[in-house]
Amino acid sequence: MTAMPTVGAPAPPLSGATDQQPFDAADHAGEQIVVYFYPKDMTKGCTLEAQDFRDQLEAFHAAGAVVVGVSRDPVKRHAKFRDKESLTFPLIADEDGAITEAWGVWQEKSMYGRTYMGIVRSTFVIGRDGAISHAWPKVRVKGHVAEVLSAVQDAD
Numbered sequence: 001m002t003a004m005p006t007v008g009a010p011a012p013p014l015s016g017a018t019d020q021q022p023f024d025a026a027d028h029a030g031e032q033i034v035v036y037f038y039p040k041d042m043t044k045g046c047t048l049e050a051q052d053f054r055d056q057l058e059a060f061h062a063a064g065a066v067v068v069g070v071s072r073d074p075v076k077r078h079a080k081f082r083d084k085e086s087l088t089f090p091l092i093a094d095e096d097g098a099i100t101e102a103w104g105v106w107q108e109k110s111m112y113g114r115t116y117m118g119i120v121r122s123t124f125v126i127g128r129d130g131a132i133s134h135a136w137p138k139v140r141v142k143g144h145v146a147e148v149l150s151a152v153q154d155a156d
Contacts, residue, residue, distance in 0.1 A: 002101055002102060002103070002104040003104045003105065003136055004103065004104035004105060004122065004135065005103065005124065005132045005135065006132065006135060007132050007133065007135055008072050008131055008132065008141055009131060009132050010130060010131055010132075011025065011033075011108075011124070011126040011131060011132055012099075012102040012103050012104075013025070013102060014033070014035060014070075014092075014097070014099065014126070015092075016069070016070070016092040016093060016094055016099055017075055017092065017093050018075065018078065018090040018091055018092055018093065019075050019076070019078045019082060019091070019093075020090065023068055023090045023092050025126060028066050028132070028148050030068055030128050031064050031065065031128065032063070032064055032065035032066070032125055032126065032127060032133070032152055032155060033065065033067075033068065033125070033126040034053075034060060034067045034068070034123065034124075034125050034126060034148055034152065035051040035065050035068050035070060035123070035124050035125075035126065036053065036067070036068075036069050036070070036101065036121075036122070036123040036124075036139075036148075037068075037070050037071065037100060037101075037105040037118065037119050037120070037122045037123070038050070038069060038070075038071050038121055039071060039118055039119045039121060039123065040071060040073060040137065041071060041073045041077050041078060041080070041091075042077075042080070042081050042084070043083035045121070045141050046071070046121075046141075047081075047085060048141050049121070049139075049141045049144065049145070050069060050085055050087055050142070050143070051080070051085060052145035052146075053067050053069070053087075053089065053145055054085065054086065054087050054088065054089070055145075056145050056146070056149050057088060057089060059153075060149060060152060061086065063149070063152045063153045063155075064128075064152075065125070065152045066089070067089040067155060068089060068091070068092060069087075069089065069090070069091045069092070070091070070092040070094055070099055070103075071091070071092075071093075071094065071102065071119060072093075072094050072095060072097060072100060072119065073091075073093060073095075074093050074095055077093075078091040078093055079100055080090070086126055100119055103122075103124070105120050105122045106118070106119060106120075107119075107120050117136035120137065120138055121138065121139040121141075122135070122137045122138065122139055123135075123136040123139055123144065123148055124136070124153075125148065125151060125152060127155065128155075133151075133155060134148070134151045134152075136148070
């Protein structure tokens with residue numbers, strides 16, 4: 001299992017299919033990239049987090065940042081989620097798990113005494129230099145997007 005990237009480390013590769021055009025971090029060189037990993041489309045916590053990013057998207061753009069979500073859901077499910085929640089940022093479908101493995105967010109989790117592999121809700125900011133400028137492992141949704149936005153705004 002790969003460890004999550006730490007602040008100052010080069011960002012792992014980030015490119016993949018979305019329900020629109022493919023996303024490639026290389027196309028956003030010189031911008032800040034907020035990449036958030038979440039477990040599953042259309043679940044309570046993931047929906048609240050996506051709505052928070054949606055509601056603050058203009059502020060992220062004003063700070064020179066793009067936002068992208070990543071989960072292992074397929075492209076068609078992402079499209080339904082984006083449509084249902086009026087999301088205007090890309091959601092990468094990491095169906096083969098290559099991205100979540102490279103970023104170290106695919107980990108053993110436990111619930112009700114059962115262990116299983118899953119995505120640990122985490123957010124990273126890739127700075128303009130291509131290195132990780134901020135990292136939030138094991139995110140709690142409430143208030144998280146405001147904290148990320150503040151960090152992105154302070155970088156300018």
